[in-house]
Amino acid sequence: MPLAHLPRLLVCLVSAGLTVQAHNIDTNQVSDTYLSAIIVPDEAEIGSTTQVWLGALYGGQWFLRNASGGWQAFEGSYPVAVPSLTLGPVNAIDINQGLDLTSLPGLEVYLGYGSSVAAFNNTPGHLRKVHTVTPAGSAGLSAAVDVTRLPMGDGKISSSPTRGSIWACTTTGGGGGASQAGPWIRGDGTYDLTAKLSVIGSVPWSGSFSAVVSGSSRILSGNGLPGHTTGSYPIASSDPAYQYDRNPNSIRGQTVSLTLPALPQLAASSSCLPGGAIGILTSGVVIFNGLDGENRDAVAHEVQDRCQGHPERNGSYHYHNISTCIAEKSEPSEHSPLVGYAYDGFGIYGRYGEGGKLLTNADLDECHGHTHTLDWDGQQRSLYHYHATWEYPYTLGCFRGNRVR
Numbered sequence: 139m140p141l142a143h144l145p146r147l148l149v150c151l152v153s154a155g156l157t158v159q160a161h162n163i164d165t166n167q168v169s170d171t172y173l174s175a176i177i178v179p180d181e182a183e184i185g186s187t188t189q190v191w192l193g194a195l196y197g198g199q200w201f202l203r204n205a206s207g208g209w210q211a212f213e214g215s216y217p218v219a220v221p222s223l224t225l226g227p228v229n230a231i232d233i234n235q236g237l238d239l240t241s242l243p244g245l246e247v248y249l250g251y252g253s254s255v256a257a258f259n260n261t262p263g264h265l266r267k268v269h270t271v272t273p274a275g276s277a278g279l280s281a282a283v284d285v286t287r288l289p290m291g292d293g294k295i296s297s298s299p300t301r302g303s304i305w306a307c308t309t310t311g312g313g314g315g316a317s318q319a320g321p322w323i324r325g326d327g328t329y330d331l332t333a334k335l336s337v338i339g340s341v342p343w344s345g346s347f348s349a350v351v352s353g354s355s356r357i358l359s360g361n362g363l364p365g366h367t368t369g370s371y372p373i374a375s376s377d378p379a380y381q382y383d384r385n386p387n388s389i390r391g392q393t394v395s396l397t398l399p400a401l402p403q404l405a406a407s408s409s410c411l412p413g414g415a416i417g418i419l420t421s422g423v424v425i426f427n428g429l430d431g432e433n434r435d436a437v438a439h440e441v442q443d444r445c446q447g448h449p450e451r452n453g454s455y456h457y458h459n460i461s462t463c464i465a466e467k468s469e470p471s472e473h474s475p476l477v478g479y480a481y482d483g484f485g486i487y488g489r490y491g492e493g494g495k496l497l498t499n500a501d502l503d504e505c506h507g508h509t510h511t512l513d514w515d516g517q518q519r520s521l522y523h524y525h526a527t528w529e530y531p532y533t534l535g536c537f538r539g540n541r542v543r
Contacts, residue, residue, distance in 0.1 A: 283498055283528045287328040291428055291435030291530030299408045299504035302529070304427055305536040307410040314431030314451070316383040316439040329438045331528070335379045337443040339370030347394070347422030349479065351515060356400045356483065360422045362392030362454060366463045369443030383441035390453025394418065398542055400515065402483030404522055408505055408536045415456065415543070416534050417486055419478035421464055423447060424456045425486070428531040435530055459532035460488060470494050473512065474525070482539030485514070485523040499529050505536040 296303040322333035347360035372386045373379055396418070415424040430436035436458040442448045445463035449455050464477050466488045474488025484507065491497045492510060502508055507524040514521050526533050 283496070285331045285528055286333070287324075288331055288438070288529060290323070290327050290329055290438050292438075294435075294530060295429070295433060299536050301502070301504045301535070302499045302531070303504075303535055304429060304531045305408070305410045305504075306427070306429065306433075307412050309429075309433045315434065315436070316430070316441060318382055319439065320382045320441065323438060329435075331437075335382065335441055337369030337371065337373055337379045337383075337385075337441055337448065338377050339443065340367040341370055341389075342367050343389070345422040347418075347420065349420075351400045354400050356398045356479070358394060358396040358398065358418060358479065360394040360418075362394050362422065362424065363389070364421050364423045364445070364447065364455060364463075366421065366445050366461075368445065368447060368455060371449050373441075379441040383439075385441075385448055387449040387451055388453055389449045389455045392424075392452075392454050394422070394424075396481075396543060398479060398481070398483040399539075400483075401519075402522075402539045404538055405482070405540045408538055409541055411534060411536060412541075414450075415454075415481070416537075417478050417480040419457065419461070419464060419486070420476065421461065423461070424454060425460075425478060425533060426450075426456045426458050427534065428458050430458075437530070437532055460486075460526035464488075466490060477526070480524055480534060480537065480539070481543045482537045482541050484539050485521075486533060487523055487525050489526050489528065491525065497525050497527055499527060501525075502527070503538075505538045506531060506534050507538060 291304075294303045295309055296305050299305055320334065322331070322335075323329045343363040343365070345361065345363040345365040347365075348358070350357045350359075368389060370377070371389055373384060411427045413429070414426055416427050418424045426436070428436055430440050432439075437446070440448065440458070442457075445457075445461045446459055447455050447457050447461060460477055466474050471494040472490065473492055473494070474490040476485045477488050478486040480486055489497055491501060491508075495501075499506075502525055505524070506527070507522055509520060509522045511518055511520045512523065513519075522538055524534055524538075
């Protein structure tokens with residue numbers, strides 16, 4: 139995977155009269171739950187132009203730590219000027235602020251130094267990988283799912299409930315989607331999720347969403363806009379993503395008004411998924427099934443933004459999988475929290491099941507769910523629910539309850 143295509147969460151700290159050699163970087167405190175580094179400079183190697191870097195690679199977009207300690211997107215190949223912090227002789231740098239690292243499996247943490255960003259990236263010996271994040275509560279993502287070699291979902295459309303497939307009500311659509319396969323798609327029927335480009339941009343939105351229980355109903359309302367930033371749409375011709383996906387649509391607010399059963403019940407038989415929206419997430423954004431307009435694996439082919447969202451022709455911003463901008467959990471042994479509602483009323487949860495186990499298709503039924511006791515509106519109930527996985531179909535394969543929309 140070319141370095142220029144690697145996704146990055148990056149923080150740059152510019153030293154004042156300080157040179158840092160790789161052997162002087164103590165990385166013992168780097169872990170999935172606490173990212174920090176003790177930088178101990180060699181007093182004999184003090185310089186005036188050295189930049190010390192603590193960064194990471196993930197998801198298709200540069201991110202920089204800004205002067206106020208938060209994260210901001212950077213629209214460009216390399217940062218030219220970034221806010222700086224002064225380093226002292228011994229420095230503890232904590233970059234874990236605001237990040238749920240356990241929801242970012244495959245994120246790689248790097249330390250390095252150089253007189254410029256180019257030197258940091260390209261000078262041998264000036265860049266060292268010190269940690270790779272693995273999902274909490276598991277033996278490592280690669281033991282269950284290798285996100286660098288995910289099987290493509292192309293052609294996995296069924297006419298009845300089938301594990302690892304989508305039972306689609308119709309496949310007559312066509313049109314839209316990516317214009318050509320990206321370099322993250324391999325010829326062996328797999329793709330590298332970590333190598334995908336993301337649409338650049340950091341556009342803020344005033345999203346609103348509520349889910350209120352009234353009697354036997356759950357009333358959902360909102361404006362269809364996210365509470366997180368998005369990429370810049372339509373995709374600009376200057377965006378590297380444009381050569382693979384030329385999404386011409388703009389994001390526009392929608393009217394979300396839906397009534398679901400507060401306590402959903404299993405239907406007598408499963409049912410197919412419509413094209414388009416199959417549920418709504420707690421971020422206020424609708425989730426579509428895992429197919430694009432050409433009936434291919436949408437997550438593999440289409441280029442979305444860093445939160446895995448993009449707009450369709452009516453301006454509805456949506457996901458095809460569970461966005462990494464929605465927190466998974468806070469403790470290794472936790473079950474993933476509720477992240478949304480399917481249009482049959484059943485809950486959609488993240489990628490971790492009981493005991494914090496990372497789930498795969500093999501752990502779930504044909505509709506991508508299972509039943510066990512969980513908290514539902516403040517009460518412990520044995521209830522069917524759906525889960526996300528890193529594997530296609532990503533969320534639902536069919537409906538197990540009676541579809542409302």
